[in-house]
Amino acid sequence: MSTYLQFAVIKFRNKMAYRFDYLLGILNTLLSFVVYWSIYKALYGGASEVDGVTFSMVTTNFIISLGLSSAFHKNEMFLQDKIKQGTIANELLKPVNFKLRMLFEDVGEGAFNVAFNFLPTVVIAAFFANLSAPSSILNVLLCLVSVVLGYIVLWQISFIVQSWAFWLFNVWGLITIKNVFVNILAGAYIPMWFMPEWLRNVIQFTPFDSIYFTPVQLYLGELQGWEILINFARQLLWIVILYVIGEFCWRRGIKKLVVQGG
Amino acid sequence: MKDIISLFFAYARTGLKTRFQYKLDSVISTFAVFFREAAGIIAMYLALLKFDTINNWNIDELLFLFSLIFITYGIFIVFFMALRDFSDWIKHGVFDRVMLRPRGLLTQLVLCGADWLAAFGHGTLGIILFIISANRVGIEWNFGMAVYYIVVVISGVLIQGAVFLFFSAISFYVVETNSLKEIFYWNMRKFAIYPLSIYNKFIQSILIFVVPFAFVNYFPAQFFLRKADMAAYPEWMMYISPIVGVGLYALAYAFWRFSLRYYKSAGN
Numbered sequence: 412m413s414t415y416l417q418f419a420v421i422k423f424r425n426k427m428a429y430r431f432d433y434l435l436g437i438l439n440t441l442l443s444f445v446v447y448w449s450i451y452k453a454l455y456g457g458a459s460e461v462d463g464v465t466f467s468m469v470t471t472n473f474i475i476s477l478g479l480s481s482a483f484h485k486n487e488m489f490l491q492d493k494i495k496q497g498t499i500a501n502e503l504l505k506p507v508n509f510k511l512r513m514l515f516e517d518v519g520e521g522a523f524n525v526a527f528n529f530l531p532t533v534v535i536a537a538f539f540a541n542l543s544a545p546s547s548i549l550n551v552l553l554c555l556v557s558v559v560l561g562y563i564v565l566w567q568i569s570f571i572v573q574s575w576a577f578w579l580f581n582v583w584g585l586i587t588i589k590n591v592f593v594n595i596l597a598g599a600y601i602p603m604w605f606m607p608e609w610l611r612n613v614i615q616f617t618p619f620d621s622i623y624f625t626p627v628q629l630y631l632g633e634l635q636g637w638e639i640l641i642n643f644a645r646q647l648l649w650i651v652i653l654y655v656i657g658e659f660c661w662r663r664g665i666k667k668l669v670v671q672g673g
Numbered sequence: 674m675k676d677i678i679s680l681f682f683a684y685a686r687t688g689l690k691t692r693f694q695y696k697l698d699s700v701i702s703t704f705a706v707f708f709r710e711a712a713g714i715i716a717m718y719l720a721l722l723k724f725d726t727i728n729n730w731n732i733d734e735l736l737f738l739f740s741l742i743f744i745t746y747g748i749f750i751v752f753f754m755a756l757r758d759f760s761d762w763i764k765h766g767v768f769d770r771v772m773l774r775p776r777g778l779l780t781q782l783v784l785c786g787a788d789w790l791a792a793f794g795h796g797t798l799g800i801i802l803f804i805i806s807a808n809r810v811g812i813e814w815n816f817g818m819a820v821y822y823i824v825v826v827i828s829g830v831l832i833q834g835a836v837f838l839f840f841s842a843i844s845f846y847v848v849e850t851n852s853l854k855e856i857f858y859w860n861m862r863k864f865a866i867y868p869l870s871i872y873n874k875f876i877q878s879i880l881i882f883v884v885p886f887a888f889v890n891y892f893p894a895q896f897f898l899r900k901a902d903m904a905a906y907p908e909w910m911m912y913i914s915p916i917v918g919v920g921l922y923a924l925a926y927a928f929w930r931f932s933l934r935y936y937k938s939a940g941n
Contacts (some may be wrong), residue, residue, distance in 0.1 A: 435852050442860045443877070446867070450717075453871035454724045461723070584701035591712045600716035606721045 414507060415443035422519030423440045426527075440481040440532045447600070448540055453600030458474040464604045468631060470536075471543040472602045475630065476623035478532055480599040482524035485517055485561060487569055487586045492647060497670040510661060514566060520560055546632025553639065554630040560646040562620040567653035568593065568618065574657065597622040618649035680776070681784045687780070692789045706794025707805040713866060714739055714802070728870050728902050737898065740802035741890035744868055745829030747796025753834045755786035759841040760850045769938050778931070782841075812897050825893035830917030832889050833858075835918075838925035842896070842932040857884050865890065870902035883908075885921065888914040 427435075444668050452471050459465060490513075493499040536542065545551045572589045576582045593598050596619035603611065603620045603624045614620050628634050634642055693699045715738070721732045730738070755762065759782070762768045770780050812818060836858055840850045861879065865886030869877055880887045888910075895903045896911040903911070 431852065435855060438856065439860065442863060446863050448874075449871045449873070450720075450727065450867060452718060453727050453868075462691035476896075579698075580695055581698045581702070584698065587702075587705035587709050591708050595712060595716055595719075596722055600712060601719050605720055607719060610719070 415511050418512050418515040419522070420518030422516045423523045424634060426520060426523040430556050436481075436528045437531050437535075440478055440528055441535055442538055444473060444477055444480060444532065444540075447477060448536075451602075462604065464602070465543075467541050467543045468604075470540050471604050471631060472598065472604075472627050474533055474536055474540070475627050476597065476599040478529045479525070479558065479561075479623055479626075480594060480597070482529040483565060484524075485520055485569075486516060487573055488583065489513065490570075490573040491582055494576050494668070499668070500670045503665070510570070510657075512562075513570070517566060525558075545630050548580055550629055550632050554626045557626045557629050557643065557646060559644070560650065561626055564618050564649050564653065565593065565597075565622050567650065567657050571642070571653065571657045571660055574660040574664050577660075577667055593619060593622070596620070598624045598627070601625075618653060621646045640672060646650070677780060677784065679702070685783050685787060688787050689789055690816055701789055703793045703797075707798050710795060710798050717867075728868055729869055729900060730769055730902075732805045734894075734900065736802045736806035737810050737892055738868060738894040739866060740799045740806060741829060741893060742862070742886075743795045743799030743802065745799075745826055745833060745889055747792050747794075747799055748826070749830045749833045750791045750795065751787040751789075752783045753783040753837050754791075754832070756837040756841045757788075757854075758786070759837075760844045760848055763848055763936075766938060768936075772819070778933070779926075781792050810898055820898070821896070825896075825914050827895070828914040829889035829910075830923045831918035832885055835921040835925035836884060838922070838929050842929040843937040844926070845895060845932040845936045861886055868900075868902065870905060885917055888917040 450471060451466070451473070455461060455466050457470075457481060491497075493502060499509075507613070545554070568589065569586075572586050575585060579585070596614055596617060598606075598620065603614075606614065608664060621642070625646060628642070629639065717727075718732060721727065721735075725731065727735070750757070759768075762771075771778060774781060807814070837854075840854055840858070843853065844850050863883045864876060865880060866871065869880060869887050869891040872880070877887075880891075892906075892910050893914050922936060
């Protein structure tokens with residue numbers, strides 16, 4: 412385990428080297444947030460709440476879902492590049508689990524981005540955007556746990572699509588399409604509360620709302636007692652299901668893999 | 674002139690051939706660009722099912738507004754891709770090669786590189802949005818209106834071209850301009866897609882005076898739609914997009930010519 416943790420730590424440190432990129436990253440996240448904040452400010456048109464959803468809840472929803480989706484952005488061409496260049500052969504020879512290593516490197520990068528991109532953005536946004544305070548310290552902790560679980564759900568979806576690089580010439584298009592689905596259905600571009608009824612009913616049966624919306628609900632204290640457990644259970648269930656699918660694609664892919672030269 | 678047109682087609686033919694070498698991949702990638710750009714629109718559509726209008730713009734009017742930014746980008750990227758990636762050209766010394774050829778520098782840059790993937794993705798999206806909305810927003814289309822629409826599309830292309838020409842000229846001094854582009858083009862474009870009036874005064878001023886995206890879609894759309902929120906701006910702003918386009922481009926061109934003197938090759 413400590414080996415894999417090292418991968419995360421190294422990635423975390425690597426990220427610290429690029430100072431200017433990092434400032435630019437905060438600006439990017441902040442401006443995306445400002446766009447959606449402005450849109451919903453205009454949509455609310457001064458009303459304090461719509462369907463029982465206050466404007467500060469909407470703002471909080473966007474800072475968490477849009478902010479995290481920006482922080483969790485990563486190089487999703489990683490596996491394809493390894494396959495195309497044939498370096499995956501060397502990776503497979505190493506005495507580490509390639510998939511786990513990939514996960515930990517991404518977690519290292521994600522952790523860096525949460526600490527140094529997401530949190531600064533939240534602090535700056537708090538000056539003008541009237542964010543909701545968390546309903547209690549416990550809720551913040553529950554939210555943090557569900558962010559980690561949500562990240563793993565997101566990571567698995569990404570891994571599944573990335574693994575199609577074993578069969579396809581180029582997965583860039585499919586990854587881009589996948590990201591549109593994730594960003595809309597997970598509520599990064601439109602708060603889950605305002606989705607049409609039929610769409611929300613569909614989303615219930617997908618992993619998407621367990622990525623950002625469960626953390627949002629926990630932070631706002633919208634879930635009580637059993638509901639908290641059910642939502643955590645849903646996140647875990649999706650992690651298991653997606654893991655099985657990902658593992659299936661990965662094993663089939665490795666079997667099929669032919670590396671030319673190298 | 675004939676020479677230039679044939680040069681454009683020669684470049685376009687090779688460009689398309691290279692890009693569409695792998696047919697299925699190209700189709701999927703083009704659709705991906707289309708879908709990625711449509712994401713914000715889909716989210717807006719879903720939101721308006723609940724809220725009906727944003728600053729009194731209904732969904733059809735918004736689609737009309739969106740169409741301008743995507744159509745102009747689709748055309749813009751056919752001609753100005755080389756300028757978008759110009760700092761790379763300097764870094765890798767490709768610009769030296771351009772200088773040795775017997776045609777104008779900017780002519781070559783404008784003609785040679787087209788991002789066909791983006792052109793088709795953005796272009797089709799813009800055209801579809803236009804087709805959906807054009808007859809549902811109460812515009813009485815006649816010859817004059819059609820001509821003005823084409824004029825504002827060209828102006829929009831020139832405005833964005835001018836912005837990139839400025840950045841390219843700056844590359845002569847500092848080479849690396851990707852961050853500048855990220856801040857002043859890509860981020861501003863995120864704002865520019867939606868109606869100008871939803872933003873605070875500071876962001877509005879940037880979009881009018883600094884990176885004048887407002888003249889690419891918002892003010893031209895106001896000319897056609899005459900929404901109430903136009904009252905916050907001087908009326909003549911609806912008419913000056915062509916002047917802004919040509920003026921800004923001329924200014925950018927002058928700056929480019931001036932900066933060219935300071936070019937030092939980065940190659941070896």
